[in-house]
Amino acid sequence: MAGGPVRKAKRAGGGSQYPIQGMEFLKSKGQHILKNPLIVDSIVQKAGIKSTDVVLEIGPGTGNLTVKLLQVAKKVIAVEVDPRMVFELQRRVQGSSHASHLQVIQGDILKTELPYFDICVANIPYQISSPITFKLLSHRPIFRCAIIMFQREFAMRLVAKPGDSLYCRLSANAQLLSRVDHLLKVGKNNFRPPPKVDSSVVRIEPRNPLPPVNFKEWDGLVRLCFSRKNKTLGAIFRQKNVVALVEKNYKTYQALQGALGSSASTDNGATDLSMMADAGSGRGGGDAEEGGGGQGMDVDMDGGDMDMDDDGDEVTKGPVNKYKEMGLAVLREGSFEDKRSSKLSQDDFLRLLASFNARGIHFAN
Template sequence: MSHTARKRFGQHFLVDDGVIAAIVRAIDPRPGEAIVEIGPGLGALTQPLLERCGALTVVELDRDLAARLRKRAGLEVVEADVLTVDFATLAQRLARPLRVVGNLPYNISTPILFHLLGAVDRVADQHFMLQKEVVERMVAGPGGKDFGRLTVMLQWRYEIEPVLDVPPEAFDPPPRVDSAVVRMTPLREVPAVDAARLSEIVTVAFSQRRKLLRHTLGRWLEQHGQGAGFDLQRRAEEVPVAEYVALAAPTKTAA
């Protein structure tokens, strides 16, 4: 049974057997692991993962594809918008840390990455196919044009490693951009941080990238009685992740 890719779901189906095999090798699935695949589509990754690990949970929004996937033994199908799935609860039910994988819909890949941050303590690792430009932003260092809000909000919590570049012709239909596979491993030791405050700080800092921080973040820090010794004569992309994290450390109260 054929299936026409649906533009509203951002569907681009992986069809290159060599790329599929390389991704599965990178993931290295083992029996007994709690592997969750986001957006399995026609099952290009699903089947080889299932053959290696014996059981798999998939999250699929497209009802036609979900119905097709339910016919495969060993699959638990969660028919839902991935942005509504509670991954922490899923990990609790599976009683193991999650290994999350998937060819993410490019039109909502960033919201998915931020959504998964809420369950990072229940995740062993993540392997995702993404637009290559997004991966470059994820791994960027300070000082470059790719360093931004996404960079800071992911690097403070994950070790991020590009795994594989994937050309458009590996998909049907081919996307108009180059793609890449990335590995994200939660850091074992994480500084004590008010995550909501960090998000607010980073959002304010990058709200006007061309301006010096004294015009944006400086005002915010002054209003909140913070930032003593912080160099505001820089632009947002020039500040290392560790300095943003330090600004978001819990405020010490006097005894």
């Protein structure tokens, strides 16, 4: 998404490009111009910018939002991939009193090493919402907050609570690392060209300090649980591929413990959250409702015949499999066996992960 000039536009042939004074805005690249100045003002106001703040703006376009940010911030760092937009943005502020307070970085936000900033304000391309979100949350030092325009469905997944229909892996991961609040809905007609979906502005405030948890472990467990979020955890941990994963990870962890000692699992992954970036998209939310819930889970296993549950998933049957029993024992001890991921809170997942770890069962592989 790009914040550009409010000018009359004629529709180009094919409906995919809108020329504005010789510049074509490409919907395929997420270039939709926010044309409502009241929404621009509201975004700036809700950001709570101080006169001493450095603001990071992602996808400034031709600068509608940038100009407003420069009026209240000490400095604005704008990251823009389109060289035409960079030129227009620089031309727009040239000769003004704010020109010296603007730094423009031309490049792909996902490949750019971000400098220090206090607040992030962005109208982003919706197709990269998830990787941008977790790139920001992995940034150090921790910033104060981010005010971001997302596709509405993605935004509602970010803020969804346990029991909500949109609650998913994305919700759990984002809310572990930050406080997320919905600020306002923005209809598609506030943009030129209008996107196919409505949008929402969300405030993301990173937790500081971060919770004391290994984030690779956390994401591994949450990914597994949300592979079938409406099934009971007991049913999930009876599936053939899940039991195989428990066995594989248990053996790997024991081998690491033997080689490295107790330090094998001390890193909490606080600055590497890239594995969470595929936790959801505006369309799918990352529930992975099809499939077994993670990589490396198609390993064949010994010790037990197979049967199918009501959803067609292979489950262990016959001779007792000790790895299945290890997993189920953890669930029973914590009264989780009959619970569903869609209803579990952050504290529930943290307690469940701690219980598995105490039994030597890990999810980082």
